[in-house]
Amino acid sequence: MREQCAPMSRQAEVGKVVDYMLTLGRAFSRFLTDGNICLSSNAVERELRGVAPSGKTWIFTCSDRDGERAAAMCSLIATAMLNDVDPRAWLADVTARIADHPRSRLHELLPWH
Incomplete structure (x- = not known):
């Protein structure tokens, strides 16, 4: 690729x-391993x-920080569901x-563990 685009x-x-x-390149090819x-x-x-966000869904997120927290929670719940884990x-x-x-072992609490 480097030769061709030079x-x-x-x-x-x-x-x-x-x-x-x-x-x-390194991050993109990670799926290979x-x-x-x-x-x-x-x-x-x-x-x-x-x-999916809509005006009524996110009406009580009063700040960007609240929105980020809500997005993080949605991500955690969706990750649990994708790993066949009951989110609740x-x-x-x-x-x-x-x-x-x-703190050094928080990764152990992720849904796929």
Whole structure:
């Protein structure tokens, strides 16, 4: 890819795309070694349709910080559902255990564990 795009102008659309790809090459190719990573975001987008934002849904998010918290909660719930974990049971379990759980091991509380 580097050889092919060397003579291209970085201002050309194709040049911009190739440059972007080369910049993120390592992250982009991660799916080759991790079977949990999907090539598309279709599954995630399908899951998020159930919580699509509307004026009435988010009426009580009075600040950007509230909106970010609501988005984080939606993400955690959708992640639990995608991992075939009951979100209510998982949230109840995490809420009961998180205060005594070491910060360095918070990843152990994620739905796929």
